[in-house]
Amino acid sequence: MRRSVIIPVALHIFAAVATLLWLLWYFIPTGNVFNGLATLLILILAGWTVFRNCRRDAPASDATVSASDLPLPDIADPVVLVCGDRLDTLFQGSPLRKTAQGWWLRTDDVSRLTDVVSSIQKQFPRQVGQLSVMYRCLPDQHQDEAVLRATVKTLRQQSKQIQSLTGFTLPVVLSADFSGPETPWVIVRGDKPMVCQVNDSPQAFIDWQQVDDNIMALPAVEQAFSFIRTTLINELDKPDRLTPPVPVFSVAMRLGVVNPEAPSVWSAWLSSRTCLQFSRQSGQTTPTSVFPDAVLPLLAPFASTVQGGQRTRRLILLIWLCVLTALGISALNNRDLIRQVSADLQRWNAIPMNHYRPKAASLAALKQDALLLERWQRQGEPLRYSLGYYPGQRLWLALQQAIDTWTPPPAPEPKPLPKIVRLDSISLFDSGQSALKEGSTKILVNALVGIKAKPGWLIVVSGHTDNTGSDQLNQTLSLQRAEAVRNWMRDTGDVPESCFAVQGYGDSRPIASNDTPDGRAHNRRVEISLVPQADACRLPGTKPASQDVRDVSTQEMEK
Template sequence: MRKSAIFSVTLQTLVGVITLLWLLWYFIPAGNVFKGMATLLIAVLACWYVLTNCRNGGPESGVTVATVDLPLPENHGPVVLVCGDNLDSLFKGHTLRKTAQGWWLRADDVSRLTDVVCSIQTQFPRQVGQISVMYICQPDSHQDTAALRAILKTLRQQSKQLNLLTGFTLPVVVCAEFSGPETPWVIVRGDKPTVCAENDSPQAFIDWQQASQNIMTLPALRQAFSFIRHILVAELVKADRLTPPVYAFSVALRLGTVNPEAQSVWSDWLYSRTCLQFSLKTAPLTATRHFPDAILPLLAPFASPVQGSKRTRHLVLLMWLCAMAALGISALNNRDLIHQVSADLQRWNAIPIDHYNPKADALAALKQEVLLLERWQRQGEPVRYSLGYYPGQRLWLALQQAIDSWVPPHPPKPQPAPKIVRLDSMSLFDSGKAALKDGSTKMLINALVGIKARPGWLIVVSGHTDNTGSVQLNQTLSLQRAEALRNWMRDTGDVPESCFAVQGYGDSRPIASNDTPDGRAHNRRVEISLVPQADACRLPDLKPTSQDKRDVSTQEMEK
């Protein structure tokens, strides 16, 4: 392979790899691990592609054909490859026939079409787009319909290989010459046949057949049309899972070729349908053959030089597909961004203003998005959003309006921690006793000023001892002392018994070490506190007050 070709393959592969990596890293929403593995795979495939093409010498390697004498590259007319029956009498020993409207190039057998096109692609790659194929069929030269159909099947196979070789479908013209009375070329493009007489302007077939001298040819012409439709065209387009159908670009037919002595496909067809027979006396031994030049103007709009090789066209197609994919992914990314901001705004609007903490969390999310959009405004939005309709300014405005419209309420004042009134048991009771001492009333009144019966609050009285003595005795003594204090508060303040809860813990909840006299003195205590409880302490003629409207007011006193 030439160095220039190696450089071209390497450069085109590199451009393709860069295009794929651009799509992968900037647009496809995937993790870095996946992207790294995909990058490695793309690099390995690119190296394999370059090495394969350099080792094999390109897609045309292995094909050895003679140099084809083609027109100069600056000519842009159609180049028709002619294959089929009896080409010697048509080309008269030449390979190429040049005209003002195009060129006829002899390709001989149908099976050589791929070799000829491959040679043209090697010598003149830009002129591949000007190539068309014309198959000439002379039914008088065929004695077996099955053999004729086999040739048409070969034409289908060659058309498939040409499509793979060039990257596009080449126009195929079906040209048929029948024995019979002499007629001009009849060109059928679409559903309107045109008669193209030599050295005369084209004429509609319906007008041509009305001339008196042409009436005698109509039966044979109709059968020629029928033969082309049911044998040639039908074989080219019939269903086949191995080869795609070949649709004729146009059909050209004429009558007047030499009628052989032997029976032929055409003579059998004509006789079985019309009982017509053309003898050797009605046709000259050497009829003049000429090209259907009227087809060249029809092919001209479809013949143009190819810009770049097949590999270049594949690269352009890859770049175009990557660009379309990037546009689509960018649109999806912008849609996801809009959905995310919309969801945060809906959450913000759904939270009541008096719910301070959830509202603050929603506000923080909106501010983070505003900061992100502002940074993108200063530095430019990411590439994954840039190819679609980026709605950054509109989203920023909606977020800013939501933030500016909120006036934060004053946060709730912190509630003071409830305090417990602790009374020294030795100041209220004698050692080992549960009856209140004389003279302890004044101390109780001063210490329990803040402990008042309130609806919805429970007055909890709990007794505690040190670890001196047995556990059961200490628990019983602590409970009796708590009951004694409860009874005094109930009787003195005329408080219903439902407002109290009495507990005796014994020595299970010390607040100091029992190893020292001072610690044991602290553990001998009675604690009084207010605890909220629904439906507790129902005072006469009063409705219970909700516990969240009153604060716990306690005092602490130690002796």
């Protein structure tokens, strides 16, 4: 394959690969492993396609058109592929006839049209848009109408194959030469027949038939047109399940070429309808204008170079399909995003506000969604969402409104510090003694009204002294005084021994300075307090306080 063709092939394949990888990596929701394998497969197929096109050679057949047979690539005039009857009399040994308005290229047999177009497309892909087809029919050369119709049907089939090959339908021109009184070329485009004489401007058919004896040829001309409509155009336009109809671009017809006396479809047609018969007159020659050159200006507006050809059209189709697929996937991604955020919001709204633990878990999901949308607002949303209607701002506002309604659970009330009852040792004990004085009962009863034994609470009785005397003596005295108070509370209130803890601290924990008499008086004391302890003061048949505490804590957490 020529370098001028290899480079466009490589560029087209590169664009196709880039489009597929863009769709694969940015939109299709698959994993990296699948994307990597798919990318490798696409690259292998692309390399194989380039290699195959590089090694492909033009097929060696009779239909191959050499570069010398075709017009220059930079000229955009029409190129007419001529097929049909007796082409040797037209081209006279040369496969190409060049004119100032276009070119006539000989292709001989109708069945070779597709091969010729394929060869031109491979060698000169831009010139395919300049091509058109002219079928030359000589009814005087055909003795069987069925054979003639079969040839026209072959033209119809070739037009279908050419359309599949190039992507568009080539204009088809019908050219017919009939025996009869000599006339110039009559070109019919649409419903306006024009008479085109040699070296003269085109003339309306109605004006031509009024000149001299031209009206004498009118019956034969009318029958010629009737023959073309009934036999040729009818075969191209009639319904067919296998091949689509082929519209005729224009018709070129003339009379005057008289063949030797022989039965033909034209002579039979003319005789059966008009009883006219034509024979060769002495000195009659073949007309000089053998080509309907007046058709070329009509074809010129429809002849243009193709930008890229079928390969480019396929690439454009692939790009459009990828873009449409990306739009669809982007819409699905946005739909999934809306569903995800909506599900989180519905879960948030369904949980009562006093259920703090599940409410906090739902709040964490909302905050995660909001943070993701905020990052996309700053950095730009991913491409997989951007081609659809991205609802990021609307979703973010809904999330923020829900998050703002969050009310944190009330802080637990601080547990009251254990009540400490401080008793003055002077009012309870004589100096240096540990036995309760007479009259101390009233003081103990009034002071210990709030100290009540209950399961899970330990009654701690601690004794304290000043720094007068030795440490060992002070320690023993403080412990004995605490035991005396404990014994009184136990015996008076019938409180179990397990509800008490007795401690003697001596002078180790002063609350005032021992340098003054008043300070030393404050340091001589007995303190009674309640301290939580799971197994303290547990009565028979009563659950441990720890169990109660756990139950209460669990209930609070569930709320």
